[in-house]
Amino acid sequence: MEIQDKMIDATKEIFSTMIMMEINLEEITDVHGPLTDTITAMIGLAGKRKGVLAVHFPYPVALAITSSFLMMDVEEMNDDVHDAMGEIANMLGGNIKTILSENGRDIDLSMPSTIAGSEYSFQSDKDVEKVIISFSTEKGSFMVEMDLEK
Template structure:
């Protein structure tokens, strides 16, 4: 299974069907690199056959644009609506990945998303996990959808 392509397909599906937005797609990055300065990150854990974490990392302007598209209104600040919207994006992309893994004979369970907001934070995953990050551009600003994963022991 091509994880990078699964992230691209899932993210595109969510944005075109739920937000009616076309995204520019960057090249998937395996391993280190491709970080963006995120002001908001929503992440959720994966369990069962695949353990890991899916995260959506957004600068403030992208997060507000996503939320505005979701709600059909102008968004001025990183408020609860923005946290909820980015959490829902992460949840829907993870749901799409769950289907892709299932089609390849791997069952995964999804946790509830957790969203953090701030000017200076860093997320880290499991030691030894494979990292695949895909940059997407919306309205001229880039955000990252990242999956850190490993097969369950």
């Protein structure tokens, strides 16, 4: 199974078991433009494979996910939203580690971190293999991005 297929399965599992939100696969690509009114949660991989796993959520999608996660209305971008998005990146990172690592010991995960802004670019200064998967929700689309050093 290709890594992108496992990323799709892992994302769908997180949304179906813990967020209770329906998502649908939109497209798989290797490039995206500047991100606008978006929060990005990312987790670094170090060791046998090096790279970054990132999830890019436009604000309305991030608010809807956090509301569903916490089972309460969240209407502004606050610490809870950053924490919830970071936890999604953390869960996806754990899955990716399992996919890439033989025994769980040859790849280390960083703590999740988040950035948010009205417009920014997200790109690596290394030569990376990039997989970007976009999913649709009722509130809009979001992307899961894996950048692995070649």
